[in-house]
Amino acid sequence: MKKVMQAFIMVFIAAFALIGVASYLNSSNGYSGANTLTVYNWGDYIDPDLIDEFQRQTGIRVVYETFDSNEAMLTKIAHGGTAFDIVIPSDYAINKMKAEGMLIPLDHSKIPNLEHIDLRFLDLPFDEGNIYSVPYFWGTMGIIYNPELVRGKEFSSWDDLWDEELAGQILMVDSAREVVGIGLVSLGYSLNDTDTEHLQEAYRKLCGLTPNVKAIVGDEIKMLLANEEAAVGVVWSGDAAIIMDENDKLDYVIPPEGSMVWFDNIVIPTTARNVEGAHQFINFMLDPADAAQNTEYVGYATPNAAALEHLPEEITGDERFYPGPDVTDNLEVLANLGKRMLGYYNELFLEFKMHRKRA
Numbered sequence: 001m002k003k004v005m006q007a008f009i010m011v012f013i014a015a016f017a018l019i020g021v022a023s024y025l026n027s028s029n030g031y032s033g034a035n036t037l038t039v040y041n042w043g044d045y046i047d048p049d050l051i052d053e054f055q056r057q058t059g060i061r062v063v064y065e066t067f068d069s070n071e072a073m074l075t076k077i078a079h080g081g082t083a084f085d086i087v088i089p090s091d092y093a094i095n096k097m098k099a100e101g102m103l104i105p106l107d108h109s110k111i112p113n114l115e116h117i118d119l120r121f122l123d124l125p126f127d128e129g130n131i132y133s134v135p136y137f138w139g140t141m142g143i144i145y146n147p148e149l150v151r152g153k154e155f156s157s158w159d160d161l162w163d164e165e166l167a168g169q170i171l172m173v174d175s176a177r178e179v180v181g182i183g184l185v186s187l188g189y190s191l192n193d194t195d196t197e198h199l200q201e202a203y204r205k206l207c208g209l210t211p212n213v214k215a216i217v218g219d220e221i222k223m224l225l226a227n228e229e230a231a232v233g234v235v236w237s238g239d240a241a242i243i244m245d246e247n248d249k250l251d252y253v254i255p256p257e258g259s260m261v262w263f264d265n266i267v268i269p270t271t272a273r274n275v276e277g278a279h280q281f282i283n284f285m286l287d288p289a290d291a292a293q294n295t296e297y298v299g300y301a302t303p304n305a306a307a308l309e310h311l312p313e314e315i316t317g318d319e320r321f322y323p324g325p326d327v328t329d330n331l332e333v334l335a336n337l338g339k340r341m342l343g344y345y346n347e348l349f350l351e352f353k354m355h356r357k358r359a
């Protein structure tokens, strides 16, 4: 019996020592096993040095995953499996997540850097009072074109995309609301139209654009346009800014008949396990110097008024990428159209993609 007790004590001491060594190894990296933060963000949408700096300052280890559309993000979160602590969706997706009880209300007392956000980007209809989200980046959607490759053609309307001289020359952003939206807005309808007759009309009009569409692509759209592998792109303004930084021959316009102004905000989903760390991360990203560093790296427009002071006038003074309210007040913000209608937009987009492949 004495021997059994001795063996039991030895096993107990060995297990304890093993736990101690593992914990030492973790803490020597500055991490404790449970102290992680799982971040789910768009691709190419953060300066990796800032993740390192956040880890160094807080001792929290960041696990980072990316998505390429709001729809892909929503599907992954709905399927569960990963306990995301931070997600960065857009306007209508935030409203949908809020309506479906997928978000945790933010504790503003833990985000003092919220005071640096320009009031223009706070209290927007998709999240009044910023109960669930804080601004990260914002922008518009428009046409980027290479004047040399289009031989001087001007783009003063969405309809110009249908010009038969542009056969096989257009790259489009891989996003349902944007692509179906171009069909709608070119017909004079709202980007938030829910009339199925109008949506079918928009789909038929988009099918007529098929011969001009070279590809529907994700983040590689930036490299392809900067390398002049296509003459025209339908892009988010931030991508246009990055492309034009690489290749200053190109130009970006927002067609006057209408387009979208969009907002990507940071939220804490109900899957979060490290709500305290998530607030620390949000406050860190809203620090003016960090937000400015992130803006220089990512290339999109920052809503952080204090960060603008750290950025060169050449970036912040470019009205194509920092348009004033005189421009954005005439643009539409995508609304949460409800599960059935969002599904309908996704179906039309898929059908358009299949129509293009068959053509």
Ligand code: SPD
Residues within 6 Å of the ligand: 042, 043, 044, 045, 090, 219, 236, 262, 263, 264
């Ligand atoms: N590569 C980062 C892309 C982020 C774009 N967000 C815009 C969403 C518009 N609905």
